[in-house]
Amino acid sequence: MRRSSNWRQSLQQLKQKLNSKLQPKLNNLQGKLNRFFRKPVVDFVLVVLIVFSVGLTLVALSQPNAFPSKGRIETIQQTITAIFALELGLRWFAASSKQRFFRNYWVDIIAVLPLLQVFGIPPVIQLLRLLRALRLFSLIVHYTNMLPLNLKRRTPEYFLIFELLFLTVLFGSMIILGFERGNDSAIESLEEALWYSIYSLFSGEPVISPIRSLGGRIMTVGFMLMHMTLFVVFTGTVSAFMVDKLRNENTLMELDQLSNHTIICGWNRKAEIIVREYKAAGKAKDTPIVVIAFINDDRTIIDPALRPIVRFLDDDFTKVTVLEKAGIRRANTCIILSDKSHGRSEQDADARTILAALTAEKLNPNVYTCAELINREYASHLALGNVNAYVVSQEHSAFLLAQVALNHGLMEVFGELLSYQGGxxxxxxxxxxxxxxxxxxxxxxxxxxxxxxxxxxxxxxxxxxxxxxxxxxxxxxxxxxxxxxxxxxx
The missing domain is CATH 3.30.70.1450 (Regulator of K+ conductance, C-terminal domain)
Incomplete structure (x- = not known):
C-alpha cells in the first residue's frame, strides 16, 4: 500500500512539473495561432477555398456518376475539406472558451462531415459542403467597417437576404436535380435546375411542367414559402433604408444651415427636461436643438410637442468629425451629459464628458460649454481646458436635499425658480x-x-x-x- 501511495504521489508530482513546463509553451502557441487567424491574408485564403469548394461541389453533384473527372474532383474536395477540418481543429485548440468556439463554428463543423464518406456515408452528404457559403458571408460582413454609417447599420439585414437567396437556390437546385433527373422530367441538367429554382423563387409558383417526384414537389412548396419570406424581409429592409436615408439627408441639410444653436451630447430623461426648459424659455423657437447620441429613432422623446425642436445625430459625441457635423463651430452652447449607457462605469462616463468638453472648446473657444460630472475629482481637467461651467450631479443633488431638509418647504421655492414652466x-x-x-x-x-x-x-x-x-x-x-x-x- 505504501509503494502504491508513493507511486501515485510521484506520478502527480511529475504531472505538475510537466504542466508547469508545458503550460507557458501552450499559452504561447495559442497566442501565436490567434494572431495568425486574425491576419487578413488568412481570411482571403479561406474565401478563395470556400468559393472553389462550393464551385466543385456544384460541378460534382450536377454530373452523372460516370463523369470521367468525378473521382479527381472528389479527391480535391476531400483535400479542401481536410484543410478546413485542420483549420477548425487549430481554432478549437487556440480558443480560450471551447463553448464559444462551438457556438460560432457549429455550421462549419457540419460542413466538414463529408470527410466521413470514407466510412461508407451516402454521397448525398456532399450537399453539406454548400454550408460553407455561410462562412463566406460572415467573412464579408466582417470587413464592412469602411461602409457609410447608414449602410453599415443595415449590413446584417442585406446579407441575410443574400444568404437566404444563395442557399435556397443552391440547395433547391441540387435537390430538384437529384429527384427529377432520370424521372422523365423537364429538368435533366444543373442549368435547368438553377433556372427553375430562380424562376420559382421570384415568381412564387412553378414555371415549367409539373414536377414528377415527391421530393421535387416538396422543394417547390419550399420555394413558394421562401418567396413570401424574402419578399417581406426585402421590402422591410429597403423601406427602412430609404426612410433612414431621407431623414438623415434632411437632417444633415438642416444642420449645415444652423448657427447660434445649442448642442446636447448624450440623451436621457435629463436631456428631455433640458429641451422642455429651452422650449418654455422660448430659446428653441427659431433654432432647433441638436442632440448627439446613439439613438435608433426620435420616438425616445416622451413628449410629442418636443420633437419638432430636436434634431438627432446618431453617432459618438466624442468624435471631432461628429461635433463638426453638428455645427460646433457655429454653436452658441454645448451641454454634455454624463453617458453611462452600454454598461459604462462612472469613471468612463466622466472621461467621455471631459474628452467631449475639451474637444468642443478646442474647436470653438467661443462656445459656452456646460458639462455634467459624476465625481468632482475630475473637475480640474475641465478647469484647465477653460470649460465654462460644470455640474457635479450627485453632489449638487445632495446639496439640494440638505437645504430642503434644513429649511422645510424650500423645495417649492427651488421648484419654481429652477423651472421655466411658470412663476x-x-x-x-x-x-x-x-x-x-x-x-x-x-x-x-x-x-x-x-x-x-x-x-x-x-x-x-x-x-x-x-x-x-x-x-x-x-x-x-x-x-x-x-x-x-x-x-x-x-
Whole structure:
C-alpha cells in the first residue's frame, strides 16, 4: 500500500512539473495561432477555398456518376475539406472558451462531415459542403467597417437576404436535380435546375411542367414559402433604408444651415427636461436643438410637442468629425451629459464628458460649454481646458436635499425658480451704461419698484460673482442676475 501511495504521489508530482513546463509553451502557441487567424491574408485564403469548394461541389453533384473527372474532383474536395477540418481543429485548440468556439463554428463543423464518406456515408452528404457559403458571408460582413454609417447599420439585414437567396437556390437546385433527373422530367441538367429554382423563387409558383417526384414537389412548396419570406424581409429592409436615408439627408441639410444653436451630447430623461426648459424659455423657437447620441429613432422623446425642436445625430459625441457635423463651430452652447449607457462605469462616463468638453472648446473657444460630472475629482481637467461651467450631479443633488431638509418647504421655492414652466425664474441681464458708478442698493430698489424683480448677484468682467453684496458699485461691462416673472429690459 505504501509503494502504491508513493507511486501515485510521484506520478502527480511529475504531472505538475510537466504542466508547469508545458503550460507557458501552450499559452504561447495559442497566442501565436490567434494572431495568425486574425491576419487578413488568412481570411482571403479561406474565401478563395470556400468559393472553389462550393464551385466543385456544384460541378460534382450536377454530373452523372460516370463523369470521367468525378473521382479527381472528389479527391480535391476531400483535400479542401481536410484543410478546413485542420483549420477548425487549430481554432478549437487556440480558443480560450471551447463553448464559444462551438457556438460560432457549429455550421462549419457540419460542413466538414463529408470527410466521413470514407466510412461508407451516402454521397448525398456532399450537399453539406454548400454550408460553407455561410462562412463566406460572415467573412464579408466582417470587413464592412469602411461602409457609410447608414449602410453599415443595415449590413446584417442585406446579407441575410443574400444568404437566404444563395442557399435556397443552391440547395433547391441540387435537390430538384437529384429527384427529377432520370424521372422523365423537364429538368435533366444543373442549368435547368438553377433556372427553375430562380424562376420559382421570384415568381412564387412553378414555371415549367409539373414536377414528377415527391421530393421535387416538396422543394417547390419550399420555394413558394421562401418567396413570401424574402419578399417581406426585402421590402422591410429597403423601406427602412430609404426612410433612414431621407431623414438623415434632411437632417444633415438642416444642420449645415444652423448657427447660434445649442448642442446636447448624450440623451436621457435629463436631456428631455433640458429641451422642455429651452422650449418654455422660448430659446428653441427659431433654432432647433441638436442632440448627439446613439439613438435608433426620435420616438425616445416622451413628449410629442418636443420633437419638432430636436434634431438627432446618431453617432459618438466624442468624435471631432461628429461635433463638426453638428455645427460646433457655429454653436452658441454645448451641454454634455454624463453617458453611462452600454454598461459604462462612472469613471468612463466622466472621461467621455471631459474628452467631449475639451474637444468642443478646442474647436470653438467661443462656445459656452456646460458639462455634467459624476465625481468632482475630475473637475480640474475641465478647469484647465477653460470649460465654462460644470455640474457635479450627485453632489449638487445632495446639496439640494440638505437645504430642503434644513429649511422645510424650500423645495417649492427651488421648484419654481429652477423651472421655466411658470412663476419666477432666474435671468441674466447686461447692465446699462447709465447704471455704471451707482450702487447695488440703488438698482435693487429700482428693479423692485418698476419691474417687480429682485436683484441677487453681479457677474463681474473678470469672471467673479458677487452674490447679495453688502456694498457694491457697478462697473463697466457688469452683468446682473435677478429673479423675475419675465425677461427684464430696462
Amino acid at each position: 419666477n425664474h432666474f435671468y441674466r441681464v447686461p447692465l446699462k451704461s447709465e447704471w455704471v458708478g451707482r450702487t447695488f442698493l440703488d438698482l435693487f430698489i429700482h428693479l423692485k419698484q418698476v419691474h417687480n424683480a429682485i436683484l441677487i448677484a453681479v457677474d463681474q468682467p473678470d469672471g467673479g460673482y458677487c452674490v447679495n453684496p453688502n456694498d457694491y458699485t457697478f462697473q463697466q461691462d457688469d452683468q446682473i442676475i435677478l429673479i423675475a416673472q419675465h425677461d427684464i429690459q430696462f
